[in-house]
Amino acid sequence: MKSKAGTVRFMQGNEAVAEAAIAAGVKIFAGYPITPASEISEIMSIRLPQEDGIYIQMEDELASMGAIIGASMGGKKSMTATSGPGFSLMQENLGFAAMVEIPCLIVDVMRVGPASGMPTHPSQGDVMQSRWGTHGDHPMVVLSPATVTEAYNLTVEAINISEKLRTPVILLSDAIVGHLKEKIEVPEKVKLINRKMTRQPAEKYLPFATGEDCIPEFAERGQDGYRYHMCSNVHNELGFPNDSGHDAAERMLKRIHRKIEIHQDEITFYNTFDVEDAEILIIAYGCVTRSAKDAVKTLRQEGIKAGLLQLQTIWPFPDKIVRRFTANVKTVVVPEMNLGQLISEVRLNSCAEVVGLNRADGLVISPQAIIDKVKEVK
Amino acid sequence: MRKELVLSGYGGQGLLMAGGLLGEAATIYEGVNATNNQTYGVTARGGESRSEVIISDEDINYAEIEHPDVLLAMSQSALNKFGPSIKDNALVIIDTMFVNDVSCVKNSANIYRFPITQIANEQAKKTILANVVALGIISALTGLVSKESLEKVILKRAPAGTEELNLKALNGGYLAAKL
Known part of the structure; x- marks a missing residue:
């Protein structure tokens, strides 16, 4: 059935997330299935190969997070999906993504915790974890849907925000929204934002230098002469460790917060x-x-x-x-x-x-x- | 008009699937709003399973069901659990292969007894289609979703090669309830 806005479907929240991610250009999904998020993995394992993408079932959630960061560094939009126990395991690499400014989407479909809690029952227990689960002063963008339509739209927004601001973004869903089926008009087309690519010649390119928007530019992977170094330590504009440069450290940490702050109005829904x-x-x-x-x-x-x-x-x-x-x-x-x-x-x-x-x-x-x-x- | 249906039984009886088909038939082919959510235990088969469907011509926000208008019970434990909380005039459908004791239902006049799983076996040679038989019964007894809408959604969703058997099961349930 078609309407002006798109196709009317009776869809589950988790399915809406998967379909929205594909519409927004995600090409790599790496994850480990977990209730109540498993449908996202299941659907992506079928849908991504149809869309010239890659689905990888990883050995665990630590590796899942590592894989999507690597895929994004390689130039592809990437995502994973999990629930509380898996989200806990992703925290270390989530901090790495924030530190080296890698766009990616992490979906946490919340269930009752702590630990394995009540695997099939809903909760909103990961609100603080989504903000502060990884250590250190990092910025984080977290969106939370209440309906299947919102699950779709906010997934698109999350991917676009991550690309625009070069930062990991979390979609904080829950077992109710994830498993609920309801009517949705799936749009024919969605707004797409792609990461900013540098126009600097290779000899002048500094991977972590920014203008007033505080967002560094990527260089095309494999292009001759462009050097890229990703370091989880505090790093300078070249991307190399800067362990004793306290001024540079403060500049860098403040900048990764500032890039979110100056865009706060446009990412507040x-x-x-x-x-x-x-x-x-x-x-x-x-x-x-x-x-x-x-x-x-x-x-x-x-x-x-x-x-x-x-x-x-x-x-x-x-x-x-x-x-x-x-x-x-x-x-x-x-x-x-x-x-x-x-x-x-x-x-x-x-x-x-x-x-x-x-x-x-x-x-x-x-x-x-x-x-x-x-x-x-x- | 807001009607709340609880489809309950064991994991593996296809109740989550049945709820999804019912909701899809209502939203896509009858043009009303519907929600379907699911509650299940941590085991894949044998544990308790329930699928809730709300059909309404208004927006549906809170989608949990406290007092159903229609209860399908495909196991004794499901009837024991949900029977006491149904609305006074609720319609109760039981699979007589699994449910014997209906004492928890206050108003026994509203109990409809069918050998649902047996009908699936007779009509489609597959007990696994008991869920589709149940959909036929629900359509015939409640009129909330027409048999034609359910046929359309089944043809869309049934795995290739099983369409005919699914339609037979649906029809078997529908006719059993219409007689």
Whole structure:
């Protein structure tokens, strides 16, 4: 069935991620299957060879991350998909990707943790891990979908952001969105951004030199004379270690943060529902957004002025957005399927009192639970 | 109109597949909204399995089902688990090969008993098609999704060479429920 926007499909969230990644130009998938992310691997193993791409099942998640970084260094858009236990194993190389500024997409379909937790049940327990799972002061961009359509669109955005800003990007999905099937209009075409390639002649090319946008340029692989060195130590503009150059170290680390900060507005995605006159604002992300939307609808019918701010970009934390939408409300409610993670960032930036609603038993926070909490704090 | 269906039984009975086919038939061929989610244990076969389908002409946000309008139970443990939480007027479909005790269902007038797996064996010589038989029964009893829409989606999704058997199974279930 075709409509103006595209093809109508009944699709699972994980399938939407796989199809969106292919549409956005991913050619290499390296991963190790894990519930509830396995469908992404399964679909990519079928679809990528049809699209002139390569699927590799790796021996583990450490190697998966290494493989996609290598593939991206080689010039191809690459990705992996996993869940909490595998995401933990990817953290070391994720830091490497941030340090040497390699675009790639990591999908974490969250399940209950810690450790192997509840493999088939949903959670939002990896919110802080997605930001701070790897060591050191690194920047991270994390997007979180609530519907199958958002899973598709945010996967495209994640790949485009990673290419544009030369940085790994995480799509933080969950077992609900990953396994849910619903209607989606798959677009005929998606917006594509490709990494910036240098125009400098080989003798003048410095792989980690940047202009005002703070984003270094790639050189075409295999081109005569272009030297490229990727070093996980703090490095200079040539890419060689700079262990004792403290000024250069600070310059480099600040620059990899700065390149995200100066583009923050364009990578901050959010939705609002009934916020104009809201007295109580619910701030939600991921699958809980679905319950929050229903809760707002019911509360409004009962004459309670509730509104919803859905954060699709959760890192870098949308501080300005939260300040703006909390400026005129009495109370903020943050429902999360963890014991309280993003709420601490909300507290730092909210103009109103912030109250949490938490559940970490592998079941979804229901609209009724949110309604009850809103009535309690009203 | 929002109807909530729970398809439940053992892992390996094809319930996740059946939920997906039902949702696809509703969204693509009947033009309404549907969601389908799945809950399963950590074992591939024999563990508890359930597939939830919501069909609605409005947007569907929260897609969990607490009190189903329709319950398909393909195992005794599934009926025991979900029977007590169904809506008062809910329709309950059981596979008599696996379910004997229906005491947990308050309103026994709404229980529809079929030898679902046996019908699959008779009609298509494959017990694995019990899920498709169940879809035929659901279509006939609820009218939520027409048999024609289910035929279309089955022809699209059935592995090559199995289309005929799948349609026989669907029809077998449909006729059993229409009689």
